[in-house]
Amino acid sequence: MSLRKLPEIKAFQHSDILQFDAPDDAVEQFNAEIQAAGDQGDNVIAIYGPIGRDPFTDVDNTERRISAALRSIGRKDVTVNVNSPGGNFLSGLAIYNLLRAHPAKVTVNVLAMAGSAASVIAMAGDEVLMADGAFIMVHNASAVVMGNKYDAKDAVELLAEVDDGMAEIYAARAGVTKAEAAGWMDKGRGKGTMFNASAAIERGLADGKLPAGAIKVSADASKRIPVERVIERALTARGLSSAEAKATVSELKSGMRDAAANVTRDADGIKAAIERLRTTIRT
Structure with missing residues (x-):
């Protein structure tokens, strides 16, 4: 279990009436070419690109893949390298729970961005390290709603539950009240707050900085498929x-x-x- 005794967040049902996407602001600032200088190792998990399954690049950052990777690693320390603008919040929460339940130490390296759903994943680290110039971005859950007025009502309730779960995670990780964490998320009419490495460390969302040379610019970043x-x-x-x-x-x-x-x-x-x-x- 988490060495920090982080809260377990109940599993949310995936909903056909909601389509989660990474926020436009995060996508605009996201640089997919930034990766870890060394991803080798049988206890390293890379989470690059949108959270969930991206049909346009074939990137698979789903709870299914992370669960399989953790089973393969077993009861050993694990390093998770993250550079993601966010994406599907429900997948992000599921991955958080998986990492939180891992029986050994989890180190999360934020290489450039842990935005939105990816910031939730980052909070599962027993140790969170950030590169200079990296950001953690927290905000209210947002989604496209598809359906009638009853579906819309259900969507509002689900989004409120997701926001509450995320605020609980941020609060536990940073050692602040849930109300203060919710305030970070509510800023700018729910667009949230961007924390650079120094601010994230100061607020308790991260523990330290990655050494120089820990990241690289890769020309092999995922390309869009036809x-x-x-x-x-x-x-x-x-x-x-x-x-x-x-x-x-x-x-x-x-x-x-x-x-x-x-x-x-x-x-x-x-x-x-x-x-x-x-x-x-x-x-």
Whole structure:
């Protein structure tokens, strides 16, 4: 269990009516190329990019992958290297609980950013170290709501529960009241607070700084995959076979080409009609 006796947060049900994404401010400042100088080792877990499963880059930062990695590591100390703008809060909370329950020491290295859901994960460290120039960002949970007025009401309740759980985690880690931690999250109408390394250490969210040379700029950061592959995966997740998904995407692309041609022909016709009207006016 956590050497700091951090609180366990109840598991939240993943909801079909909520779509969690990393905040725009965090995404704009996120640099995916910053990684640990040495990720080698059978007791090192890297969490780079959005929390959850990112269909556009194939990055897998889900609780399933972290759970499998921890099972492989066993009862040994573990190092978690983090550079993430955030993402799915429910996955972030689940990963926090997994790291908190690890029976040996957990060291979290914040290499550039631990934003949003990633900041929750960082709090699970028995020791949290930050690179110079790195940030921890905390804020109210936010999501896109899909559904009717009853779904919206359920979403508000779930977001409030998530906020309460996050405030409890930050408060326990920093040794402050839950109300003070909630104040950090509420700042700027819920956009939250960015803590640089010095501020995070001063507030108790981190313990120290990483040594110089602990990070590197990697040209091998995950690249975006073609949109058609994303659509194919979404279709197969809905039950279509791989062949059916590929055929659907091919048909869609063909339809888009036909639509573009029709638009071009229509535009040419409109242009010709305008020219005829101008000629009539001049004569």
